[in-house]
Amino acid sequence: xxxxxxxxxxxxxxxxxxxxxxxxxxxxxxxxxxxxxxxxxxxxxxxxxxxxxxxxxxxxxxxxxxxxxxxxxxxxxxxxxxxxxxxxxxxxxxxxxxxxxxxxxxxxxxxxxxxxxxxxxxxxxxxxxxxxxxxxxxxxxxxxxxxxxxxxxxxxxxxxxxxxxxxxxxxxxxxxxxxxxxxxxxxxxxxxxxxxxxxxxxxxxxxxxxxxxxxxxxxxxxxxxxxxxxxxxxxxxxxxxxxxxxxxxxxxxxxxxxxxxxxxxxxxxxxxxxxxxxxxxxxxxxxxxxxxxxxxxxxxxxxxxxxxxxxxxxxxxxxxxxxxxxxxxxxxxxxxxxxxxxxxxxxxxxxxxxxxxxxxxxxxxxxxxxxxxxxxxxxxxxxxxxxxxxxxxxxxxxxxxxxxxxxxxxxxxxxxxxxxxxxxxxxxxxxxxxxxxxxxxxxxxxxxxxxxxxxxxxxxxxxxxxxxxxxxxxxxxxxxxxxxxxxxxxxxxxxxxxxxxxxxxxxxxxxxxxxxxxxxxxxxxxxxxxxxxxxxxxxxxxxxxxxxxxxxxxxxxxxxxxxxxxxxxxxxxxxxxxxxxxxxxxxxxxxxxxxxxxxxxxxxxxxxxxxxxxxxxxxxxxxxxxxxxxxxxxxxxxxxxxxxx
Numbered sequence: 001x002x003x004x005x006x007x008x009x010x011x012x013x014x015x016x017x018x019x020x021x022x023x024x025x026x027x028x029x030x031x032x033x034x035x036x037x038x039x040x041x042x043x044x045x046x047x048x049x050x051x052x053x054x055x056x057x058x059x060x061x062x063x064x065x066x067x068x069x070x071x072x073x074x075x076x077x078x079x080x081x082x083x084x085x086x087x088x089x090x091x092x093x094x095x096x097x098x099x100x101x102x103x104x105x106x107x108x109x110x111x112x113x114x115x116x117x118x119x120x121x122x123x124x125x126x127x128x129x130x131x132x133x134x135x136x137x138x139x140x141x142x143x144x145x146x147x148x149x150x151x152x153x154x155x156x157x158x159x160x161x162x163x164x165x166x167x168x169x170x171x172x173x174x175x176x177x178x179x180x181x182x183x184x185x186x187x188x189x190x191x192x193x194x195x196x197x198x199x200x201x202x203x204x205x206x207x208x209x210x211x212x213x214x215x216x217x218x219x220x221x222x223x224x225x226x227x228x229x230x231x232x233x234x235x236x237x238x239x240x241x242x243x244x245x246x247x248x249x250x251x252x253x254x255x256x257x258x259x260x261x262x263x264x265x266x267x268x269x270x271x272x273x274x275x276x277x278x279x280x281x282x283x284x285x286x287x288x289x290x291x292x293x294x295x296x297x298x299x300x301x302x303x304x305x306x307x308x309x310x311x312x313x314x315x316x317x318x319x320x321x322x323x324x325x326x327x328x329x330x331x332x333x334x335x336x337x338x339x340x341x342x343x344x345x346x347x348x349x350x351x352x353x354x355x356x357x358x359x360x361x362x363x364x365x366x367x368x369x370x371x372x373x374x375x376x377x378x379x380x381x382x383x384x385x386x387x388x389x390x391x392x393x394x395x396x397x398x399x400x401x402x403x404x405x406x407x408x409x410x411x412x413x414x415x416x417x418x419x420x421x422x423x424x425x426x427x428x429x430x431x432x433x434x435x436x437x438x439x440x441x442x443x444x445x446x447x448x449x450x451x452x453x454x455x456x457x458x459x460x461x462x463x464x465x466x467x468x469x470x471x472x473x474x475x476x477x478x479x480x481x482x483x484x485x486x487x488x489x490x491x492x493x494x495x496x497x498x499x500x501x502x503x504x505x506x507x508x509x510x511x512x513x514x515x516x517x518x519x520x521x522x523x524x525x526x527x528x529x530x531x532x533x534x535x536x537x538x539x540x541x542x543x544x545x546x547x548x549x550x551x552x553x554x555x556x557x558x559x560x561x562x563x564x565x566x567x568x569x570x571x572x573x574x575x576x577x578x579x580x581x582x583x584x585x586x587x588x589x590x591x592x593x594x595x596x597x598x599x600x601x602x603x604x605x606x607x608x609x610x611x612x613x614x615x616x617x618x619x620x621x622x623x624x625x626x627x628x629x630x631x632x633x634x635x636x637x638x639x640x641x642x643x644x645x
Contacts, residue, residue, distance in 0.1 A: 013083060014083035014086070017080060017083040017084070018083060018084065018086070018087050022084075022096075022235075022236050023235060023236070025080055025084075025236075026077055026080070026235040026236050028080065029076040029077040029079065029080035029081075030073045030076055030077060031076070032076035032079065032080065033072040033073040033074065033075050033076025033077065034069070034072065034073060034076070035076075036072050036075065036076060037068065037069055037072035037073075040072075040283075041354075041355045042355075043283035044068060044072075044283075044355070045355050045358055045400075045403055046282070046283055046284070046285060046403060047068050047071065047282035047283050048064055048065070048068060048358050048359055048401075048403075049358075049380075049401075049402055049403035050282045050285075050286050050287075051064050051067060051068065051277070051282055052064060052380060052401075052402070053204065053206060053286075053287065053380045054203075054204040054273075055204075055274075055277070056377075056378055056380060057377070057378040061359045061360070061361055061377070061401075062359070064359060065359040067277055067278060068282070070278040071277075071278045071279075071280075071282055073278075074232050074278050074279055075281075075283075077124070077232065077235075077236075078123070078124045078125065078126075078127075081124050081126065081127050081236075082126045082156075084127075085126060085127075085130060088127075088130055088134075090134075093131070093134060096236045096237050096238060097131055097237075097238050097239075097240060098233070098237070098238070098239050098240070099239075099240050099242065100239065100240070100241045100242065101241060101242035101243060101244065102135075102240075102242060104226055104242050104243070104244055104245060105117075105135065105137070105186075105226065105242060107245065108224040108226055108245055109137065109184060109186075111222075111224055112184050113181065113184065113221060113222045113223045113224065114180065114181030114182065114183070114184050114185060114186070114187070114221065114223040114224070115137075115184075115185075115186040115187075115223065115224050115226060116181075116186070116187055116189055116214045116217060116218060116223050116224065116225045116226065117132055117139075117186055117187070117188050117189075117226050117228050117242075118189055118190070118191050118214045118225050118226065118227050118228065118246075118265070119188070119189075119190055119191070119227075119228045119229065119230070120190055120191055120192040120229070120269050120273070120280070121190060121192055121193060121280070121281035121284075122229055122230055122231070122272075122273070122276070122279045122280045122281060123229070123230025123231055123232065123238065123279045124230060124232070124238060125230075126156075127230075127238065128188075128228075128230045128240070129141045129165055129188060130165065131230075131238075131240055132186065132188055133165040133166075137185070137186055138166065138180070138183070138185035138186065139165065139166065139185070139186045139187070139188065140165070140166040140167070140168050140176070140177075140180045140185060140186070140187045140188070141165050141166070141167060141168065141187070141188040142168045142173055142177070142187070142188065142189060143167050143168065143169060166180075168180075168187070177213075177217065178217070178221065181217065181221050181223045182221070189211070189213055189214045190211060191210055191211055191214060191227075191262070191265055191266070191269065192208075192210055192211065192269070192286075193209075193210075193211060193284065194208075194209035194210040194211040194212065194289070195209060195211075195289065196209070196289055198210050198211055198212065198289065199211075199212045199258060199259060199262055200289075200290065200291055201259065201262050201263040201266050202263060202266065203266050203270070203286065203287075204270060206287055206290060206292060206380075207287075207290045207291050207292050208286050208287050208289070208290055209288070209289035209290070210262055210266060212258050212262055215248070215257075215258050215261045215262050215265070216258060218246075218248045218261075219248060219250060219254065219257055219258070219261075224245050224246075225245065225246040225248065225265070226242055226243065226245060226246070227242075227243040227246055227265060227268050227269065228240065228241065228242055228243070229241040229243075229269065229272040229273075229276065229279075230279065231272075231276040231279045232278075232279060241272065243268055246261075246264070246265060246268070248261055249261055249264075290325075291324055291325050291326060292325065292326050292328065293320055293325050293326070293327050293328070293382045293383065294327075294328050294330065294379075294380060294381045294382050294383075295313050295316060295317065295327055295328065295329045295330070295381065295382070295383045295384075295385065296329075296330050296331075296332065296379060296381040296383070296384050296385070296398070296404075297309045297310065297313055297329065297330070297331040297332070297385050297386070298332060298334055298384065298385070298386040298391045298394060298395055298398075299331055299332065299333040299334065299391075300333075300334060300386075300387075300388045300390055300391055301333055302387075302388065303516070303569075304443065304567065304568070304569030304570075305387035305388045305409070305569075306331070306387070307443075307444075307445060307446065307569060307573075308387045308409050308443055308444040308445065308569065309331075309385045309386065309387045309409065310329075310446060311444040311445055311446050311634065311637075312385050312407060312409070312424075312444060312637065312641070313327075313329045313385055314446060315634065315637055315638050315641055316383060316385075316407075316641050316645065317329065318638075319638065319641060319642050319645055320645065323645075330379065330381075332372065332375055332376065332379075334368065334372060334391060334394060335368065335369040335372050336367055336368060336369070337367060337368070337369060341366070341367035341368075342367070342390055344363075344366075344367055345363055345367040345368075345393045345394065346389075346390070346392070346393045346413050346414060346415070348363045348367075348393070349363065349392075349393035349396055349397060349415060350414060350415060352396070352397065352400070354400060354419075355400065356400075357396075357397045357400040357401060358400050358401050359401075361373070361377060361397070361401065363393075363397060364376060364377070364394065364397060364398075368394075376394075376398060377401075380402060381398070381402050381404050382402075382404050382405065383404055383405045383406075383407065384398050384399050384402075384404050384405070384406050384407070385407045385408075385409075386407075386408050386409070387408070387409035387410060388409070388410055389410055389411055389412060389413035390413070391408075392408050392412030392413050392415050392420075393412075393413070393415065395408055395412075395420070396412075396415060396419050396420070399420075399421075405421045405422075405644055405645070406419075406420045406421050406422070407420065407421060407422045407423075407424070407641070407644075408420050408422075408423050408424070409424045409425075409444065410424075410425060410426070410429065411423075411425055411429055411430075417432055417434050417436065417437055418434065418436070420436065421436060421644045422436055422438065422640055422641065422644050423436055423437045423438070424437075424438050424440060424444065424637065424640075425437060425438070425439055425440070426439070426440050426441070426442060426443065426568070426596070427439055427440065427441055427596075427599060428568075428592050428593070428595045428596035428599065429592065438636060438637060438640045440633040440636065440637070441572075441599070441600070441603070441605070441631055441632075441633055442568060442571065442572030442575060442576075442596070442600065442605075442631055442633060443568045443569040443572040443573075444572075444633060444634065444637060445569065445572055445573040445576055445634075446552075447552070447555065447573050447576035447577050448576075448634070449578075451552060452552060452555055452556030452577060453556060454552075455549040455551075455552030455553040455555070455556050456552075456553050456556035456557050458549040458553060459538075459547070459549045459550065459552075459553025459554070459556075459557065460553070460557075462538060462547060462553075463511070463537050463538045463557075464537045464538070465537070471509055471537075471557075472506065472507065472508045472509065472559055473508065473509050473510070473511050473537070473554075473557050473558040473559060473560075474499060474502065474503055474508045474509070474510050474511070474558060474559070474560045474561075474562065474618070475510075475511045475512075475554040475555065475557070475558030475560070475561045475562065475579075476495075476499060476510060476511065476512045476513075476562045476563075477513060477515075477551065477554065477561065477562070477563040477564070477570055477574065478492065478512070478513070478514045478515065478518055478522065478526065478564055479515050479517055479518065479563070479564040479566050479567040479570055480514070480515050480516070480517025480518035480519060480522070480564075480566075481517055481518075481519055481566075482517065482566055484588065484590060485566045485586075485588045485589060486519075486588060487518070487519065487522060487564055487566065487586065488586075489521050489522060489525055491584070491586055491611050492522050492525055492526065493525060493529075494611040494612055495562070495584055495611050495614060496525070496526070496529045496530070498611065498612065498613075498614035498615040498618075499562060499614060499615070499618075500529075500533065500535070501615040502614065502615040502618040502619060503535045504535070505615070505619060506618070506619065506622060508535070508559075508560075509535050509536070509537045510530070510533070510535050510536045510537065510538075511536075511537060511538040511554045511557065511558060512526065512530055512536060512538060512539050512540065513538075513539075513540040513542065513550045513551060513554060514526060514540065514541050514542050514543070515542050515567070515570075516542050516543055516546070518541075518542065518543065520543075523541055523543065523544075526539070526541070527539070527541065538554070551570075551573065555573060555574060555577040555579065556577070558579060559579060559580070559622075560579065560580045560582065560618060560621070560622065561574045561577065561579050561580065561581045561582070562582050562583075562584065562614065563581065563582075563583050563584075564583075564584065564586070565583050565584060565585055565586050565589065565597060565608075566586070566589065566593070568593070568596055571583055571596075571597075571600065571606060572631060572633075574606070575600065575605040575606055575630065575631040576630060576631040576633075576634075577630075578628055578630045579628065580607070580621050580622075580628060581605065581606045581607065582606070582607045582609050582614060582617055582618065582621075583597065583600075583601075583606045583607070583608050583609065584609055584610065584611045584614060585597070585608055585609065585610055585611070586611070603629060604627075604629040605629050605630075605631055607621070
């Protein structure tokens with residue numbers, strides 16, 4: 001019924017359009033394009049992201065928006081011109097259609113091997129076929145059946161045939177295309193939109209799937225390829241650009257020849273698209289089947305948050321690699337102009353809608369430092385990852401700007417979790433419900449068997465080796481002060497005494513590292529107690545000389561791990577290492593943090609212990625060697641990310 005009614009509507013509309021003066025019809029079609037620009041939010045957003053990928057940083061957001069408006073006005077005229085087809089004659093051609101490079105067509109036919117007029121999805125596509133069919137040579141065009149609307153499809157095909165087009169339908173396309181070329185006729189094909197089975201070549205600097213049919217035919221049958229482009233000069237006036245015959249290079253390596261020749265062709269079209277950008281069809285996902293993805297990590301400068309984001313990027317990269325896609329990861333540390341700007345950014349993003357931020361980076365320009373703003377606006381990304389509530393607003397705005405996937409770790413401040421593709425929230429936070437929400441036990445981290453092995457091998461040269469053939473290490477990870485928590489000298493003094501006692505009784509060696517948050521007072525105490533202590537084989541003071549592999553190496557080499565209680569990230573890393581983990585408790589922790597520790601202790605990921613009981617607990621665990629319960633959050637995250645990729 002829809003097909004039947006559409007066919008009637010098409011006939012009636014066409015009759016009315018043809019009764020109007022051409023100039024007035026063009027005026028109406030431009031208004032139609034303007035309406036489409038206002039209401040076709042989805043495709044307008046795709047067009048913006050595509051143009052940004054192709055032309056950034058040459059075009060500013062305002063210039064991109066102006067180009068999209070011009071595209072939609074031209075697109076509206078393309079739609080209306082379909083109704084003109086029945087009344088197009090030589091007089092119409094002579095008046096409204098001009099040519100550049102028409103002489104190349106006659107030259108191409110002299111070879112006697114057929115001519116491939118190769119275009120891209122640009123200009124008035126239906127008129128371009130009619131133009132070619134009325135240039136005085138046999139011309140066939142490949143058409144795709146509209147199976148959902150067979151009556152409307154038949155009507156359009158009848159219009160095409162009336163004006164001299166020979167139609168090649170998909171069922172017998174290869175045989176008919178070859179036959180036409182052998183008869184020294186012309187066929188019309190397109191080079192872009194290769195789909196899932198296309199060939200990947202660079203298109204504006206990034207791999208995109210392009211159709212290789214024309215190149216394959218030219219290589220096999222020695223046919224001439226004439227690149228063509230169609231641009232609207234003004235109103236109904238159209239310019240047809242025929243490029244010189246494309247010289248197909250043959251080396252005997254078919255795969256390489258297809259790749260290289262198609263790449264050269266796309267360089268030709270890039271020049272025309274850049275010159276006549278408003279005529280190209282920007283509303284499809286040009287780079288959908290690319291084998292390249294860009295991942296952007298937004299950092300707030302906190303090491304724990306950055307490590308969690310890096311974990312996600314690593315998982316996403318591995319999943320993309322399994323699909324044959326290379327992932328490039330960049331990190332940008334955000335710098336707000338001041339604390340007010342940070343809060344204002346969050347508040348302003350609450351008022352933003354999904355498509356309203358695109359092309360309007362006012363909040364980013366206003367609240368971020370200038371170099372940050374420029375970097376973000378000149379970066380085209382496919383996946384954006386952030387950790388911490390202060391970054392969620394920037395993540396949301398950038399995802400809208402780039403049509404990217406958005407992943408946030410922790411509650412996104414006052415923003416709704418529905419605004420993001422994936423939200424990862426640890427159990428100790430107040431977790432809302434939602435299909436896009438994944439609940440983790442602890443903080444995400446890079447810890448797995450491979451990572452521990454790599455970090456251990458890097459750290460080994462820094463360790464003073466003892467006489468044992470198979471050394472037994474106790475690893476001590478000391479954190480530091482935070483907003484409402486202080487690691488006291490008295491607590492650390494007791495911890496040191498207990499670990500030294502356990503090491504002496506069990507014949508173990510000790511590996512120690514502090515963090516950048518460790519206070520000077522605690523650092524001095526640790527240096528005093530461990531620097532000349534015979535069983536301390538490694539001492540790293542992070543604020544003096546940090547080693548990147550310190551934490552990972554200690555986690556990998558130690559059989560027992562001792563950590564301070566204030567860092568959720570550090571405890572989660574230790575609990576992911578498949579080792580016995582003891583956390584020495586201390587006063588001053590928040591209620592949320594206390595919930596985290598108690599849950600981990602209940603699930604036996606850690607042994608929550610008073611500082612004064614460490615030696616006894618270590619000596620009770622090591623001889624008995626109870627089952628180690630390892631944190632498995634990364635497997636859960638892997639499953640969630642695979643769904644949104």
